[in-house]
Amino acid sequence: MTITARTIGQGRATLAGEVRDEIERMIVEGDLGAGEKLNELALSDAMGVSRGTVREAIRSLADSGLIDLITNRGAFVHETTLSEVRNLYELRGAIFALACAASARRVREGAARDLPTALARNIEEMEGTLGDSDTSSYYRLNIEFHDMLLEGAGNPRAKAMYDNLVKEMHLFRRRGLSVATNIARSLDEHRVISDAVATGDSEAARKAAEHHIVEGLARYMKIAESQDSATP
Amino acid sequence: MTITARTIGQGRATLAGEVRDEIERMIVEGDLGAGEKLNELALSDAMGVSRGTVREAIRSLADSGLIDLITNRGAFVHETTLSEVRNLYELRGAIFALACAASARRVREGAARDLPTALARNIEEMEGTLGDSDTSSYYRLNIEFHDMLLEGAGNPRAKAMYDNLVKEMHLFRRRGLSVATNIARSLDEHRVISDAVATGDSEAARKAAEHHIVEGLARYMKIAESQDSATP
DNA sequence: TGATTGCTGATTGTTGACAAAAATATGGTT
DNA sequence: AACCATATTTTTGTCAACAATCAGCAATCA
Numbered sequence: 001m002t003i004t005a006r007t008i009g010q011g012r013a014t015l016a017g018e019v020r021d022e023i024e025r026m027i028v029e030g031d032l033g034a035g036e037k038l039n040e041l042a043l044s045d046a047m048g049v050s051r052g053t054v055r056e057a058i059r060s061l062a063d064s065g066l067i068d069l070i071t072n073r074g075a076f077v078h079e080t081t082l083s084e085v086r087n088l089y090e091l092r093g094a095i096f097a098l099a100c101a102a103s104a105r106r107v108r109e110g111a112a113r114d115l116p117t118a119l120a121r122n123i124e125e126m127e128g129t130l131g132d133s134d135t136s137s138y139y140r141l142n143i144e145f146h147d148m149l150l151e152g153a154g155n156p157r158a159k160a161m162y163d164n165l166v167k168e169m170h171l172f173r174r175r176g177l178s179v180a181t182n183i184a185r186s187l188d189e190h191r192v193i194s195d196a197v198a199t200g201d202s203e204a205a206r207k208a209a210e211h212h213i214v215e216g217l218a219r220y221m222k223i224a225e226s227q228d229s230a231t232p
Numbered sequence: 233m234t235i236t237a238r239t240i241g242q243g244r245a246t247l248a249g250e251v252r253d254e255i256e257r258m259i260v261e262g263d264l265g266a267g268e269k270l271n272e273l274a275l276s277d278a279m280g281v282s283r284g285t286v287r288e289a290i291r292s293l294a295d296s297g298l299i300d301l302i303t304n305r306g307a308f309v310h311e312t313t314l315s316e317v318r319n320l321y322e323l324r325g326a327i328f329a330l331a332c333a334a335s336a337r338r339v340r341e342g343a344a345r346d347l348p349t350a351l352a353r354n355i356e357e358m359e360g361t362l363g364d365s366d367t368s369s370y371y372r373l374n375i376e377f378h379d380m381l382l383e384g385a386g387n388p389r390a391k392a393m394y395d396n397l398v399k400e401m402h403l404f405r406r407r408g409l410s411v412a413t414n415i416a417r418s419l420d421e422h423r424v425i426s427d428a429v430a431t432g433d434s435e436a437a438r439k440a441a442e443h444h445i446v447e448g449l450a451r452y453m454k455i456a457e458s459q460d461s462a463t464p
Numbered sequence: 465t466g467a468t469t470g471c472t473g474a475t476t477g478t479t480g481a482c483a484a485a486a487a488t489a490t491g492g493t494t
Numbered sequence: 495a496a497c498c499a500t501a502t503t504t505t506t507g508t509c510a511a512c513a514a515t516c517a518g519c520a521a522t523c524a
Contacts, residue, residue: 013305014303014506014507014508015507015508016507016508017303040475040476040477041474041475041476049508049509050508050509051476051509051510052284052507052508052509052510052511053507053508053509055288055477056287056288056291056507056508059288059291059292060291060292060294060295062292063292063295063296064295065389070478070517071245071246071249071476071515072245072246072474072475072476072477072514072515073476073484073515073516073517074475074476077305078276084389087386087387087388087389087390088389090330090334090387090390090391091327091330091387091389091390094326094327094330095323095329098322098323098325098326104324111293124393154319155322156319156325157297157316157319157320157323158319158322158323161393163322246476246477246478247476247477247478248477271505272506273504273505273506279480281478282478282479282480283479283480283506284477284478284479284480285477285478285479287506287507288477288478302505303485303506303507304484304485304486304505304507305485305486305487305505306486306505306506307507370501465524466522466523466524467523468521468522468524469520469521469522469523470517470519470520470521470522471518471519471520471521471524472513472517472518472519473516473517473518473519474502474515474516474517474518475515475516475517476503476513476514476515476516477511477512477513477514477515478511478513478514479510479511479513480509480510480511481508481509481511482507482508482509482510483507483508483509484505484506484507484508485504485505485506485507486503486504486505486506486524487502487503487504487505488501488502488503488504489500489501489502490499490500490501490502491498491499491500491501491510492497492498492499492500493496493497493498493499493517494495494496494497494498494512
């Protein structure tokens with residue numbers, strides 16, 4: 001269920017906004033590869049809108065990190081390096097830790113009353129997918145889990161930043177590696193976070209969140225490196 | 233032969249970029265008050281450029297948080313509420329803590345060799361300003377201190393986010409309250425951070441950084457609230 | 465041969481004009 | 495005077511055309 005109740009920053013009632021979303025989709029889903037150039041004329045032609053509209057869409061995407069702008073040369077899909085991924089993980093971890101701590105605090109204060117049950121339900125559902133060979137539902141539930149905590153923190157700006165980071169990391173992931181490794185381990189970590197949030201223990205929640213991201217990075221790097229050495 | 237190339241960092245070789253910087257300056261320096269509307273025609277007239285150029289500048293500023301875009305209504309200088317300031321502080325603290333921890337790690341690994349001496353020099357200079365009634369040099373040194381740590385962390389994305397947050401908080405600060413309160417206390421906290429970074433103790437650095445921001449928020453809120461109740 | 469200079473086609477930067485939507489003014493009714 | 499529907503004005507959204515800049519290639523010269 002997508003609540004898309006007009007993200008205050010970017011309304012999609014406008015044509016440029018629509019184009020923006022479409023370009024973003026093309027990048028995230030891989031229609032446009034890393035490093036590839038965004039030709040304004042070609043895009044406007046393909047979408048049946050004016051070049052100025054495409055231009056506006058590209059400009060509004062630039063600051064999100066998905067696109068690099070070079071004066072007089074054009075826009076390019078950002079090429080995320082491995083060392084950059086480490087930086088992004090670091091950032092994501094810091095924001096996620098903040099969100100979990102804040103969620104715990106708000107549970108304690110009674111501001112996010114139904115968060116604990118929602119988290120528990122998510123974990124239960126995830127347990128159900130453990131045997132499945134298809135990891136798509138794990139994928140969805142994993143995103144939902146993090147989303148609920150970011151939402152529960154009551155800090156919209158933090159959520160916006162987090163979403164941007166995830167989008168950009170997704171760029172790199174497309175090089176072929178799945179995140180669905182060690183689902184069982186990841187699920188264990190989710191349980192610890194959920195418990196800490198449910199009991200309102202901010203410090204424990206922060207620690208568990210940090211640990212979760214650090215472990216995730218480690219799992220990720222292990223695969224990425226072995227893949228890097230395998231592919232020329 | 234070295235020709236002064238104007239396109240070194242984020243190029244302002246383009247007209248729209250120039251306009252963007254000018255609008256940002258107007259907002260940060262208070263020529264445009266919070267909540268005020270940005271009239272495209274008026275701005276383009278005043279600056280002697282086309283409306284499209286101004287439009288492009290505004291769009292590229294929108295994601296930074298300084299400006300709110302409303303479809304078919306225009307762009308407005310973001311009005312930062314007190315509860316939002318709390319959220320921004322929270323975020324800033326998380327990123328600053330990450331930066332300090334990373335700086336400490338990099339000192340330990342020998343990647344940021346001259347950071348400790350630079351921090352020590354900054355603190356020394358700041359001690360010299362303790363008696364001054366003019367707080368402008370404290371202001372400058374305070375920014376420098378945080379900048380060095382963000383730079384030392386080797387995470388450019390984190391620095392960009394941090395800078396954006398500070399800019400947005402600046403928006404609120406303009407309501408008349410100075411941050412130069414309890415300089416001595418703040419300086420003490422800087423010393424703790426500096427020591428932790430110098431000895432390469434990541435955990436201590438993170439804790440000290442978090443503490444510094446939390447205390448800063450507390451000091452800030454105390455003044456803001458008393459001011460809020462004083463001014464109608 | 466190798467590097468520099470001057471063209472050429474393509475792409476981006478900028479502009480002014482037109483269309484659509486919101487804000488504001490107008491006028492009649494109760 | 496207050497209220498609602500409608501006309502007018504202002505402002506934003508979109509477009510197509512013009513100008514500046516760049517990558518690539520051919521011609522020139524050391």
